[in-house]
Amino acid sequence: MGLIRRLQLSFSPALVLFFLSPMIAELLSGSSPPVEFFNPLSFIMLISLYGSGAIIMRELKIRWKKGIGSLLLLGAAYGIIEEGLMVASFFNPNWPDVGILGVFGRWLDVNWVWALELTVYHAVVSIVVPIFLVELAYPELRSKSWVSNKALKFLISLFVGVVCMGFILVSVSFDYWPPLLQYVLMFLLAVLLIYLAYKFPANWARVGSKPLRSPLFFGLISLLSMVAGAIIFGILPYFMHFQFSPVIVIFLGLLLIFGVLGFIRRYNWREATDLHKFALVAGILLPFIAIAPLQEFDPNRTDNPVGMSFVGLISLVLLILLGWKVKKRINSDMRSQYKTKFKFNLSSSVFDRVLCILSLPRIMKVFAVWFLAILILTVHWIFNGGANDRTIGFSSLICGFSSLFIWRFRAQLESRVNRWRWRPKTKFIFLGGIGALWVEFVFWLFERIFNASSIAASSNLLLDWLITMPWYLMMTYLLWYVVNKYLFSIFELLLLGGFMSFGLMVF
16 A cells, blocks of 8 residues: 555544645745744644635535636635735735835825735645645545534634634734725625636636647646746746836736737646646646755745755655655656657657656666756846846746747648748748747846846847847858758757757857
8 A cells, every 4th residue: 555545544534734835835835944934833824725725616616506707806806815815924014025016116004016926926836736636645535524514514613713812913914904904805805706616617727629738838837937927926026116116016927927828728627637737736746846845045034944855855755755646646658648749759748758867768867867957047046146147047948938939830830931942041040049048038137137247248238139140140041951950859859959059159
């Protein structure tokens, strides 16, 4: 009998969720590192708040016979109750975690950018993710209620009591009492979200008709969404100081939220397996796991982050174990239809091999290690590097997202390019040149934003293009010649692209 099966027999899903929600939202995220999280008073407060809140929201969703849309709305209501009504961080400009967002985007005594970020964070990380994880571990109980009516009433009483007690303790400790009108409006907004969750269509996320992609694809979508959210809410406010910049940040945040939801919703989730759901959750958790060890070496932290490396390691091991359990439960014939379209010379399921990195071919082990190292370096450059490091980190992320965007819409791009009455070689070199212009523009732009130096070939954009374009066009022509003379895999083409970039840097 496996470890996860033994744990299932020992603990009820409600009890697991009761402890899992605060462990993800507070411990793994680093908001409350181990020394703080496992302090007896703090521990009791956190599990009582998060644990009871997560169970209540799930029970409402199950008893109302609703879906993921209602759960997201309930999670948003939870975020407003905790951050707006209990600790009042939506209003307090001096709240310890709010940082620059206590000034940036503050209007009418409300920290609007912070309020939007934390509402979405709690909806996804504090509520949806732990519920999904526990339901994946207990698939036979996912559609059933986990607590009795009596237990639910107790949890509601516990939740309300913790919120009220927390509000008094926090207000007295910080000597800050939120403005009455805004506080009442936040309360009414939380009630409205709960009402909308009750009225929301149960099949909201199951109306798409587009053929479902592989689990790895959706894992990448959720991973990139988390990175984009961190950039929008965590980095841009530090570098945007012009008028109406908070409005732009809020607009970008809303565009990301509704854009990702709308994009995912287009697919036919009636055909989804548990691997798809696991991939979405794993993509959300992996950035927290990757950053956890780095928090121990952050000199700017005022708390004690000792033990975060261990938290990240344990979280990764448990996530892999759960993924292995889910994968084992899925019929192999059902999985075969979700083959990835990224041809890296792997066998039937790329996602299966991601779950078991040791089974990767040797060349892909090297590629995976290289990619992880680049990702960690990029994060380090952005958060801890100088002006030049931040320029390279941001520019690399933007160029990477641009490549993924082009890959995503490659079919539409190909259909348009095929209408051009040019020779294939001319089209290839022209598109390569357009891409080169975009890359140089991105690096030049971020060099200006961060006041960096010696990144672009010239501080004048036109002169920069004039200097670099001959090299780009020459290498694009050479690439055209090589790929038409020899048959390469995608992986080998990536290596050729790397050599091209290396040559450009040397030049």
